[in-house]
Amino acid sequence: MYCFPIQQPAEEGLFKPADPFCEAVNPITILENNQEKSDQRILYRLILESLCLMDCSPCSNIEKTLKRLVEICSISMDLKSTKASPVLTDPSPINNSMLGLHSSLFPYSQSGPSFSMSTLSIPRRKPGKLDDVRSNGWLDAMKSSSPPRKKVLKDFNNVELSLDDGEIAYRSWMIKYPSALNSFQLIMDRAKNRKIVMFLDYDGTLSPIVDDPDRAFMSADMRSAVKNVAKYFPTAIISGRNRDKVFELVGLTELYYAGSHGMDIMFPARETASPDHLNCVKSTDLQGKEVNLFQPASEFLPMIDEVFRALVEITKGIKGAKVENHKFCASVHYRNVDEIVWPLIAQYVHDTLKDYPRLRLTHGRKVLEVRPMIDWDKGKAVEFLLESLGYSNNNDVLPIYIGDDRTDEDAFKLLRKGNRGYGILVSGVPKESNAFFSLGDTSEVKEFLESLVRMKQHDAKILEISTGPSAYNTNSSYFN
Numbered sequence: 001m002y003c004f005p006i007q008q009p010a011e012e013g014l015f016k017p018a019d020p021f022c023e024a025v026n027p028i029t030i031l032e033n034n035q036e037k038s039d040q041r042i043l044y045r046l047i048l049e050s051l052c053l054m055d056c057s058p059c060s061n062i063e064k065t066l067k068r069l070v071e072i073c074s075i076s077m078d079l080k081s082t083k084a085s086p087v088l089t090d091p092s093p094i095n096n097s098m099l100g101l102h103s104s105l106f107p108y109s110q111s112g113p114s115f116s117m118s119t120l121s122i123p124r125r126k127p128g129k130l131d132d133v134r135s136n137g138w139l140d141a142m143k144s145s146s147p148p149r150k151k152v153l154k155d156f157n158n159v160e161l162s163l164d165d166g167e168i169a170y171r172s173w174m175i176k177y178p179s180a181l182n183s184f185q186l187i188m189d190r191a192k193n194r195k196i197v198m199f200l201d202y203d204g205t206l207s208p209i210v211d212d213p214d215r216a217f218m219s220a221d222m223r224s225a226v227k228n229v230a231k232y233f234p235t236a237i238i239s240g241r242n243r244d245k246v247f248e249l250v251g252l253t254e255l256y257y258a259g260s261h262g263m264d265i266m267f268p269a270r271e272t273a274s275p276d277h278l279n280c281v282k283s284t285d286l287q288g289k290e291v292n293l294f295q296p297a298s299e300f301l302p303m304i305d306e307v308f309r310a311l312v313e314i315t316k317g318i319k320g321a322k323v324e325n326h327k328f329c330a331s332v333h334y335r336n337v338d339e340i341v342w343p344l345i346a347q348y349v350h351d352t353l354k355d356y357p358r359l360r361l362t363h364g365r366k367v368l369e370v371r372p373m374i375d376w377d378k379g380k381a382v383e384f385l386l387e388s389l390g391y392s393n394n395n396d397v398l399p400i401y402i403g404d405d406r407t408d409e410d411a412f413k414l415l416r417k418g419n420r421g422y423g424i425l426v427s428g429v430p431k432e433s434n435a436f437f438s439l440g441d442t443s444e445v446k447e448f449l450e451s452l453v454r455m456k457q458h459d460a461k462i463l464e465i466s467t468g469p470s471a472y473n474t475n476s477s478y479f480n
């Protein structure tokens with residue numbers, strides 16, 4: 001461990017300069033006589049230990065640095081005690097960029113109580129005051145990470161290989177979130193004698209992330225894979241987009257669709273789901289079949305329309321900005337906006353929402369999203385669909401959810417709880433998740449879906465050979 005010269009406590013300030021000829025000691029001992037609050041001392045310790053582990057030289061002015069840490073701790077404790085931003089559920093990221101803005105951005109939606117279809121109510125969140133966008137780091141997620149440095153490794157033949165830090169970190173990350181392709185047999189073993197129910201996100205999962213959201217098309221091969229999966233397993237797409245827009249992009253009638261992050265769900269008319277519910281209305285699908293629409297945020301529709309028009313007006317002078325109306329939520333895309341203008345977009349959106357305390361702001365992959373402040377998310381949508389399809393609280397069912405964004409985390413969390421099913425995160429970079437497994441990109445998603453179909457078809461052939469064609473049905477030994 002790297003050792004710093006002894007720093008003796010000063011009468012004024014935190015420390016006085018060290019005598020360069022003093023004996024070197026572990027810098028953590030500096031903290032032992034420090035009478036600061038425990039939270040502050042813990043933070044000092046973490047910072048110093050990090051410096052030691054990295055074998056870094058100490059800051060030239062450690063007194064000023066540690067004083068600044070005191071201020072940070074004090075601010076953090078004040079926020080906790082005063083609850084100045086009640087809608088925040090996770091600590092704000094530390095920000096070193098020009099995008100250190102403050103807002104009511106949610107890192108993840110809060111979990112809520114379970115529900116019954118017959119008594120379902122949608123609790124409203126307590127409205128929270130939107131703070132000035134320049135006091136914390138939620139919008140640091142707007143800034144793309146810089147390319148990692150390259151490291152040179154040697155293979156078994158002593159040949160130098162160039163491997164970047166990102167790839168090294170990703171390989172380490174996959175130990176915790178193993179590939180769903182490499183773990184396919186393990187998943188199938190768990191699915192034995194159980195009914196798989198598939199849930200899929202759209203953008204970044206079935207289609208690549210593109211500059212123009214209107215051109216986020218599925219490939220023909222992906223559409224074929226999804227269509228084949230839906231032949232054998234109940235399959236639903238849960239997207240942040242407008243439900244009608246998702247259907248337009250996918251174009252498959254075999255699926256169930258949920259838009260607006262699960263706030264607009266179309267599902268079959270069943271006795272288990274009362275169409276007389278406050279948030280449930282009768283309708284028909286494109287095939288003329290009777291369906292139910294569940295829309296827990298229906299009362300917010302006029303408000304979202306109003307905010308959408310305001311956001312279009314306020315961002316019309318920003319080159320590359322795109323505002324979309326997803327019916328029960330609105331989004332502001334800044335992927336094609338000059339990075340220097342990102343803070344301005346965040347400020348505009350924040351200022352617009354000051355007049356709408358019942359709306360909240362979340363962020364995704366280079367998009368800011370305005371949503372109703374209700375206790376509803378993709379996890380609730382998964383639970384609702386499972387119940388409406390007759391698969392709720394059924395040990396013979398294995399739900400699998402594949403998604404790439406932070407809004408999918410609520411679904412991952414639901415499936416992880418009680419080991420109900422598997423969440424699969426689509427990501428080419430390391431990030432914390434409630435998912436069990438991972439896939440690198442949309443091509444791996446397609447491969448995973450195709451593997452499901454091949455396994456089903458193989459199982460059908462084995463059953464047909466052993467018992468004859470009449471004995472085969474879609475419920476086989478692996479997928480009962």
